[in-house]
Amino acid sequence: MSIANKADYQNFTLLSYHHIPSVHHLEIFEEAGGYEMMKKCFTLDPEKIKEEVKNSGLRGRGGAGFPTGVKWGFFSKDRNQRKYLLCNADESEPGTFKDRYLLEINPHILVEGMIISAFALGTQRGYIYIRGEFYEQAMILEKAVKDAYKRGYLGKNILGSGFDFELVVHRGAGAYICGEETGLISSLEGQKGRPKLKPPFPAIKGYRGLPTIVNNVETLAAVPWIMRCGAAAYKKWGTEKSPGTKLFSISGDVNRPGVFELPLGIPLIEVIEKHCEGVREGNKLKAVIPGGSSAPIFTAEIAKEVRMDYEDIAQKGSMLGSGAIIVLDETRSIPDILKWTLEFYHHESCGQCTPCREGTGWMEKIFKRAEQGEGKLSDIELLDKVAFNMRGRTICALSDAAAMPTQGIIKAFRGELESYIKIQMKNR
């Protein structure tokens, strides 16, 4: 077998198989090294697997960045109790497309990661909740799951280990809020995807009221590599508090948009200049949204200084989120970005908490009034005030996710908003 068909564990943790043609076929994945770790893990004490994941410092890659090992630590150790492992593949944060890219080329890395994680956690059943729009990807996953069953990697008494694990691909139907873990649980229960009050956290009381772990695609897909190469090797990448590599989805005004696996802590400007081959048409950088639409925007000045890890981005006033970077060049209008963001969150609010249901609508109305030339400069303060009152007052983070980018734009681009309101008034 040629070296080109071997996995590259040296340079990648998540995309280590992505260069291999047709790696979505089980045999090809397996020939390259896939499912080796699953087999090995069945010989280990489940607690050892949890320990290794905890020691790696892996943090939840869906957006919140909560340490995976700590989340797993809250979970019941009773292997006979009915418990669930849910994979969050609802990827819907605007700007994010990394999970899609990971899955559509290599579905088996997730299946292997889920089997190992399920064995460590002692869950008997797992679901991959994939957003409804990803129909083709759901079909690719279903085929992978079916093939894994045929091979005896899923089902009863897997490879004679005595461990049973059923895995099902479950399609969503178009709702951003189902990416929130308790919204996802409600949706899986066959309800509206409305988030639930925490505590109790899903690890204690989740799907159907039973203990449930919800992890992002990228989080679970990192597990086989961590088991292969070890927590210490994983920590060689990234920073002390943000170890490992991360998938970044980069779109907007760059020459080469796409998904890149890079060590956490990489300077944002290096991502743009080196990996994305710079800003398109030689234009000047104006701003960057560093972590999906809910992350406050950075001006070019800050974008040139920031490092892509949880801590440095937070310290500069934004968040890493799902690692979705949207690059804006000098030709872009910031009020446009604000309008599209506000429309989105208004549309996606599930409506159960007043500050979010009303606040997202008010903010959109205030902006659209200004767009019609009927605004006044004090509307900026009004927007800021509404946004402030939406923060930290609701069941889930959608309200904050709408408020934060609004306040971020006001802070970073107030001058441009003021000119916009004035111009719209004049042109009325």
Added chain:
Amino acid sequence: MKKFEFNTANKKKYQELLTHYDDIQSALMPVLHLAQEQHSWLSPEVVAHISELMGIPEIKINEVISFYDMFYDHPTARNVVQVCTNITCSMFGGREIHKGILDHFQLHNMRPSQDGKLYIQKMECLGACEMAPCMRINNIYEGHLTLKTAVQKLEVLP
């Protein structure tokens, strides 16, 4: 009111779906997807049938249908087209494409064409920003669009 029921193949699929879940309500979304694949939209007759079949009150089913953008409580068309209008796609003309398509085919958003061929839906981020602007035609992604190429792709549909 014309009665709806699953065809033979889907009856089998329905039974199989139930085995994937520990309670019947959890199977509701996959069952709705299945019904919509067969009937193209979730009419009152479809809802009545599923309610009877699964023992879930119609109001609970209608609640779910109304919550999700991809479940339709009104007729769609042979081709369902979803145009992304979120940040990156809008930066590259996604909104103009959405409006341009509606104008070209003289349609309204989320109303089927009279010949039953096209149904256009403005969508939030489709998760394919690297190919902005993009749209989905019957579950298939099409990226790097212009209004011209978008119209061409729709014109050749059956």
